[in-house]
């Protein structure tokens with residue numbers, strides 16, 4: 001699929017603080033590309049540069065055949081991190097006004113607005129003032145506003161924050177369906193577990209730098225090492241001496257032994273010493289969520305990820 005948005009060597013500093021450090025990625029037609037990272041990693045700053053709200057210090061942002069001097073706004077949908085629509089105005093009026101700004105035909109916009117309001121459990125709310133809506137309802141209306149004009153590229157900055165689980169599911173389904181119908185989607189989030197099932201590719205950013213960039217399946221294969229959870233009274237140092245152990249986390253009689261990549265799990269289990277106190281034992285792969293936490297808290301795994309993607 002062709003790239004709708006290309007970001008090349010983007011750099012941005014605020015005063016002397018480098019907030020975005022030479023990052024490059026693209027977003028293809030029909031895919032969900034997730035930009036993930038802990039709070040303050042630089043996700044919103046990246047998006048604001050793409051949207052022309054901020055200007056890059058260096059780098060290039062290209063939309064299909066356009067240059068960054070002329071952002072094709074009518075082809076882009078944008079849900080900013082800051083929520084809030086004009087207050088004293090009715091739901092349908094604001095939706096139609098925003099569609100009109102994008103040169104979208106009004107009849108079509110009205111029909112699509114009614115369909116989407118129904119889909120998002122807001123049927124009959126079209127004449128309600130925006131400031132009478134709950135926070136979640138307002139977020140749904142803002143999401144509808146971002147997709148009403150059938151954008152080619154949809155940029156969603158933390159779309160799930162503040163939503164209840166049912167609404168999160170609705171958003172997830174709708175976002176997936178839009179991608180399946182050909183929309184290019186750039187989705188920013190710090191909620192790895194939510195994004196893990198839905199993104200096709202991901203860009204993991206930390207302190208403004210690329211940490212991981214690739215297809216979700218490949219990233220999982222590359223980084224989802226094994227960990228062994230043992231319930232029993234064992235000395236941390238003894239567990240650390242076992243072969244292929246990257247690190248050990250221990251709390252009372254509960255130990256998690258993180259293993260290096262490419263171990264044979266059966267062979268590893270066979271060589272465990274008989275002196276080990278095992279009341280319960282489990283071997284499973286670490287999740288992307290854990291990789292994310294490791295990176296955010298600066299644990300050792302960060303080095304491994306950095307080496308693999310250097």
Ligand SMILES: Nc1ncnc2c1ncn2[C@@H]1O[C@H](COP(=O)(O)OP(=O)(O)OP(=O)(O)O)[C@@H](O)[C@H]1O
Pocket residue numbers: 014019037038039040041042043044045046081190
């Ligand atoms: N206008 C600004 N002036 C100065 N520093 C800023 C400005 N905007 C952002 N920053 C800084 O840039 C860094 C990245 O912020 P950004 O909002 O892009 O992070 P984020 O990944 O979107 O985080 P979050 O998940 O918390 O929204 C932070 O250290 C932030 O303090």
